[in-house]
Amino acid sequence: MAEPAANPQITREDVARVARLSRLAVKPGELKAFTNQLRAILGYVNLLDEVDTADVEPMAHAIEVRDVLREDVPTPMLPREAALANAPATDGEFFLVPQILGGSDTPSGK
Amino acid sequence: MSDAPHSADQPSRGSLPDDRDIEAVIGLEVHAQLATRTKLFSGCAADFAPDEPNTRTDPLVLGLPGSLPVLNAAAFRMAVKVGLALNCEIARFCKWDRKQYYYPDLPKGYQISQYDLPVCGEGWLDIDAEEGVKRIGITRAHLEEDAGKNMHAGGVSKVDLNRAGTPLVEIVSEPDMSSAAEAKAYLERLKLLLTYLGVSDCNMQEGSLRCDVNVNFKISTADGAKATPIAEVKNLNSFRGVEAAIEFERTRQLEEFARTGETLNAGNKTTRGWDPDRQVTVPQRTKEEAADYRYFPDPDLVPVTLTEEAIEALRGELGEFPADRRVRIGEVWELSDYDAGVIIERGKPFADYYEEVAQTADDGKRAANWCTQDVLRDLSELNHEIDTFPIPAGTLGHLLKRVSAGELNTKAARDVYADLLSRPRGQNTPETVDAIIDERGLIAVTGGAELEAAIDDALANPKNAVAIETVRDGKQQAVGPLMGQVLKAVSGADPKTVRAMLLERIGGAG
């Protein structure tokens, strides 16, 4: 049985939404080209709709490997200078970012 | 989002409902940091080191390109133990998923978690509720990695990744609790269980136990039962905060309901934060779009399977649950239920301490008195955990053993205890106890039953009645004749101690 077909006509608003979700600044002028290109690609991938996958297990890994665990043994860490070495902005101790104004889409555990 | 039937500026919908017609509906999501040596997916040390920011990292913790995760076996075993202790269905097959969002304390841009196949499925935990034992359903428990920490200071935010990647077990309950007290009882019971399992230190101040509360209220009205919209209050890190947040939400939601009449629907759950300074919950900024975490299976990690035998082996390692231990120590050491409860609820390290003291002293009751009074008092005064308390269990046990043997009276024992308390833990061996006793000549004092008998005799002798009365009136030197009689009766007794014992027994104005 075929699964529901995706909408092949991705809209400019969809692309703008996806760009925001991806944290990509896209200029209005670029949006049109991206929309056309993504529309062409998504139109092509809709080819998959004709494949019957009703009883098929999804395949997330190329080769089936299981149960890879390591023992709880410490390994070398990076000194702070090395940890911060590639950072665009630090105060020598912390990574620095503009003031975070609460909220955002942060999940629990913070 | 806003298909609320009434807008805020509409007139009030009436007065607040009666308390009897309101029931809270509370579910908790608890994040407990697992007590592993290393992080969930790399060998980087997992101690938090808040005073040394960004010193507990490696390429994986920093999310550097090309780094790859490998699962910590100890963390996985701990999560299974949590599930077993919570009577959960344990997955024979579980996998890892990426939860994607952008935040400066999340260096990979995703958190590795478990989405649809968590390690622990449905289970339950019994709590003591007002009406007796109440069973709280567990929805699931899964493993995930912690984020780092953002600190806000003067226009910038500072990011410390020491905590990033630390293993967490997230335990999600059913919305089975119907009061703040029940929520607190659940958290206390859960914390006790986790500490007894040895999987987490559950230190809330240090953030190793954190809690999100989902709460709303069912109201019986003339037109039937109504439910207020659910609020999720995030990141509570004290039991007091959980209770206070629920109480605050009660007032807020009921007022809101009275004002707008808005009831629960699929789209009106809100997220709030707890402000411990103002003791209020505050709405968290809602974005124009709902969060879209785009969960998908992490291709860098492989599934983990568990056999029946492996699960049973872990069950065998669980150790004694607190409820069972409470019954056992009550029986073995002939403790009151109250004392057993105090000892058990103080946590596993304390119960272990007590049992070692009791074993060494071979006197469970005396050990219980000292542990629940002196030790607990001094722990809080010195702000120590039992592991760092200056007097090790074997040392206290040895001291009490000598008391029980009649070699030392209680007062002398308290002197020794006070002396030990002022010394570093490393010095306080059982030999130190003996040395203090010898040094101060305390042993002579407690020449045992013989000395006590001689004192009893002296006090009972009618010839001494006047002297005793004089001492009681405040003239301590009048004790001299009595001392002479006792010292004559017990050779080797220490005069100073005999004097002290006599004065203590006589009591009075002195």
Place this chain on the structure above:
Amino acid sequence: MTTPLPPDPASSYPTAAELSSEIRSGRLTAVAAAQASAERIAALDGTVRAFLHTDAERSAAWAADADRRIAEGSQSDLAGIPVAIKDNLCIEGEPCTCASRMLENFRPPYTATAVRRLLDAGAVPIGRTNLDEFAMGSSTENSVAGPTRNPWDPVRAPGGSSGGSAAAVAAGMAPIALGSDTGGSIRQPAAFCGVVGLKPTYGRVSRYGLVAFASSLDQIGPFARTVRGAATVLQTIAGHDPLDSTSLSDPVPDYLTDLDEPLAGLRVGVVADHFDVGLDKEVADAVQGAIETYRSLGAEVVNVTLPHSKYSVATYYLIAPSEASSNLARYDGVHYGHRAKKFGSLEELYERSRGEGFGNEVKRRIMLGTYALSSGYYDAFYLKAMKVRRLIQQDYDAAFEQCDVIASPVTPTTAFAIGELADDPLAMYLSDVYTISANLAGIPALSLPCGFSKGLPIGLQLLGPALSEPKLLRAARMYEFTTDWHTRVPPLQDQTGVTP
């Protein structure tokens, strides 16, 4: 039939095996070999532009170390052999830009396992090669540094994304190179540049230290001028790595001892659909010619079918961008990498840093993948693709019941001109049609030269079941032994007038 170029012994340069024998016999030092590589790069790379950066001092130090080890009796086949490294593999303290503005100034504090193993064997990294940004592309045009040129014709693309590594080997700048292959990124440039390129079984080579594009598809592999060269590199870099959960623990077989032994009773599978529409006639003829060569060597040619192979491009262009959208989320201008100069809020910092740091192809794939994973589309796109992926793998399982290897084209055409497909992403994606199903199925595949058309090389692809590298390499060697395509070298000096 193809038009072979006249052999040009004057411009010939040694294979890894020849170089190794020179070095081990003491006729050549590693330092001199590294120096010769550096000189050739200096002379030719102005035209080819295979390298993004070189560090002559560090290479010389590695070479001196190799000479010391050779003097101490090292028997390694790779001791002193110069190797070009794709610029998406980490080496401690060296730039690793992925040809992206995003990582312009990034220097990893650690070394990739595959590179570590080459260093341990005494190989001498002589520079970092160009690629499509973050390995996303089939032409090496999507590079912040500009395109690499095909040594056989500098107006043409070398293929991609490992175009720099392929061009470096083809131009004789290094006898061997490392690349990475997510959908053909080793095999397609190998075919375009006329060298041998191998994508091993997924998990055979540790991905630790390879900057991830699509984790379930990425695999590191070698380029060399001969099958033996590729086998020698694989022998060194293959094997279990406790730092990569997906790395296979199966023991590494000996790829070299029996390499020259022809396979008796080899069954070569041929898929009729591969020779349908869209395949250049000269490429088809060359590949058919190779299949005939196998027949003449005593192999049995078997017709097999891969019914779902026509869905492989669509499947790949959902799975790879989905994983990429997640793998590239870490480049946010906070912990490392490009940060925009102007921003107000944190959100602006993210959007502008990523907007400026990534090129259009990377952005396109991030957006495509984000869309495919987003709420409401996951089932129709990503989940669907994961299911079709299994059907594609099952096709191969069934085919390999009937044959030992499958022979196919690598590319529908010979090297296209730079700029030819740049504005048509879909057409570019469709050019990967023959290579990407091996990544989806996780199986090993290699490309080796099988002819020329108008002076441009043509590749033959051989695919085998998982972990069949020993047989795959021997089958390739059987063919190589009877042909001289691999001895041809591009007429580069003549065109540039540069003498090394």
